[in-house]
Amino acid sequence: MDVGALAHAVWVVLLPVMLFVSLLRFLFVRGIRTGPLLVLLLWSGAALWQGYGTGPGWLVPAAYGVLGLALLEILVVLVKVVRxxxxxxxxxxxxxxxxxxxxxxxxxxxxxxxxxxxxxxxxxxxxxxxxxxxxxxxxxxxxxxxxxxxxxxxxxxxxxxxxxxxxxxxxxxxxxxxxxxxxxxxxxxxAAGRPAVHRNPGCPQHGGRLL
Ligand SMILES: [Zn+2]
Structure with missing residues (x-):
């Protein structure tokens, strides 16, 4: 086996492992984080590229499955936020x-x-x-x-x-x-992140300037 074929064989084994690891990382961090999402999209893209190209065809449904689960997680988090x-x-x-x-x-x-x-x-x-x-x-x-x-x-x-x-x-x-x-x-x-103070115009205590 030449070096190119060996590298390709390693890549085809590594790809689904990294795809799975990136999915776990995305699902188990609290909320939606851009970093893990980008990594997941990157590995999914690579799996689709290989699946449709020279790699094993089952990478295509695996990548779509991972993307579907990620989308479901995003929807669940959004529903919690807006409810x-x-x-x-x-x-x-x-x-x-x-x-x-x-x-x-x-x-x-x-x-x-x-x-x-x-x-x-x-x-x-x-x-x-x-x-x-x-x-x-x-x-x-x-x-x-x-x-x-x-x-x-x-x-x-x-x-x-x-x-x-x-x-x-x-x-x-x-x-x-x-x-x-x-x-x-x-x-x-x-409060971190959203430090503005609510003002309630209908309340004599909390309507305008506080205190
Ligand atoms: Zn008040």
């Missing part, structure tokens, strides 16, 4: 109450994204992350209400939340309770 549940403030309060009643360690997160939707994580526990939109009322007031209720009215949490929003950077409010009966603790983090 926003509309809830009443009372309905969401019930979910927060369920977190308060639950046993064991509870860590949840509330944030108001710039368009006024609420991003909630683990409310109630075990439900992961999702976006909700309140049917009425101010979402920032809602977050302050939950913080006051759990961490304690008159405490520094609402003051600190308002002061940090007034700095022009959106905030993620983490609420944690280590065990039933233990006090709730809070932490405020600057």
């Amino acid at each position: 926003v549940r509309v809830v009443t403030p009372e309905g969401l309060r019930h979910l927060v109450a369920a977190a308060r009643e639950s046993t064991g360690r509870v860590v949840m997160m509330l944030a108001v994204v710039p368009n006024g939707n609420l991003l909630v994580e683990e409310v109630p526990p075990g439900t992961g992350s999702r976006s909700v939109r309140l049917t009425e009322g101010c979402p920032l007031c809602f977050v302050e209400g939950v913080a006051s209720e759990l961490v304690g009215a008159g405490g520094p949490v609402v003051e600190e939340y308002r002061a940090r929003l007034a700095g022009g950077v959106n905030q993620l409010l983490f609420l944690r309770r280590l065990a039933p009966g233990a006090p709730w603790e809070y932490r405020l983090d600057d």
Whole structure:
């Protein structure tokens, strides 16, 4: 066997392996990342080129299968992103109450994204992350209400939340309770990526300039 034929044989074995590895990498990173997607498209293109050319014909359906799975993953992620549940403030309060009643360690997160939707994580526990939109009322007031209720009215949490929003950077409010009966603790983090603060013209507190 000459060197050219040997290289071709190795290439034909390597190609489906790399195609499969690029698919796994694309599926198992969280969300859609451009890098793994480009690598997957590159290997799929190479498999199609070989399959239609001098390589084994089964590379063609294999490449289309990989591209189909990648497309399905993209659609699933997009549906999750655009699906926003509309809830009443009372309905969401019930979910927060369920977190308060639950046993064991509870860590949840509330944030108001710039368009006024609420991003909630683990409310109630075990439900992961999702976006909700309140049917009425101010979402920032809602977050302050939950913080006051759990961490304690008159405490520094609402003051600190308002002061940090007034700095022009959106905030993620983490609420944690280590065990039933233990006090709730809070932490405020600057929101990465989407730092703009939501303004609600209908709310005297959060309408214009904050604080
Ligand atoms: Zn408000």
